[in-house]
Amino acid sequence: MEHRQWVELYAMCPKPIQWLASILLKVVPTMRTGRGMLKELYRLHPQVGVEIGISTGVNALTMLKMFSLSRLFLVDPYQFYKGIDKRGAWKHARQCAAKSLEPYNVTFIFKQASEAVDEIPNNLDFVYIDGNHNYEFVKQDIANYYPKVREGGLLGGHDYIPLHPGVIKAVNEFGLPVHCGTEGDWWFVKEG
Numbered sequence: 589m590e591h592r593q594w595v596e597l598y599a600m601c602p603k604p605i606q607w608l609a610s611i612l613l614k615v616v617p618t619m620r621t622g623r624g625m626l627k628e629l630y631r632l633h634p635q636v637g638v639e640i641g642i643s644t645g646v647n648a649l650t651m652l653k654m655f656s657l658s659r660l661f662l663v664d665p666y667q668f669y670k671g672i673d674k675r676g677a678w679k680h681a682r683q684c685a686a687k688s689l690e691p692y693n694v695t696f697i698f699k700q701a702s703e704a705v706d707e708i709p710n711n712l713d714f715v716y717i718d719g720n721h722n723y724e725f726v727k728q729d730i731a732n733y734y735p736k737v738r739e740g741g742l743l744g745g746h747d748y749i750p751l752h753p754g755v756i757k758a759v760n761e762f763g764l765p766v767h768c769g770t771e772g773d774w775w776f777v778k779e780g
């Protein structure tokens with residue numbers, strides 16, 4: 589069964605079953621096989637990319653270790669945003685990211701993704717969207733960053749799962765074939 593069908597099945601389940609499934613996804617090691625888009629990207633030998641939403645830098649560090657990137661742009665305003673960070677944990681997250689990513693050629697842009705577009709070059713190998721998961725933001729991030737990706741490159745992100753209906757809606761509405769992989773990853777291949 590494809591990921592998309594799992595998502596539809598999950599959406600039809602009662603809430604307690606959904607919560608149980610989310611917990612299982614977090615604790616069963618064999619279900620944590622790595623993010624699907626990264627596995628796909630690996631085959632493209634990416635050089636330059638962007639991650640929207642850095643947090644503590646865990647995924648950025650994974651990408652930097654996995655790929656031989658000449659440059660990685662990292663966009664995150666590290667500000668409170670409704671429903672996601674109620675405790676100001678973003679301050680700690682920013683320090684963690686700065687420390688763990690220090691050895692690498694990364695460019696931090698401490699802005700909302702929508703305000704950082706002009707600082708990002710064209711012809712990117714990939715953009716990974718994992719910032720604000722609300723519908724309007726994901727929709728805007730896709731629209732703003734898709735033109736930045738080179739032909740054959742990937743634009744995708746995290747959390748194409750029923751717990752984030754805004755992600756699913758915005759991704760589906762963009763109208764390109766959606767590829768799905770492990771850990772809720774989704775991506776489009778840039779068309780020529």
Ligand SMILES: C[S@@+](CC[C@H](N)C(=O)[O-])C[C@H]1O[C@@H](n2cnc3c(N)ncnc32)[C@H](O)[C@@H]1O
Pocket residue numbers: 639640641642643644645646647648663664665666667669678681699700701702718719720725
């Ligand atoms: C789920 S976390 C990112 C996790 C990270 N990608 C990882 O997997 O290691 C979401 C991050 O998005 C950031 N964020 C929220 N709104 C944003 C926006 N409009 N543009 C860019 N980043 C945003 C938050 O500050 C937070 O650090």
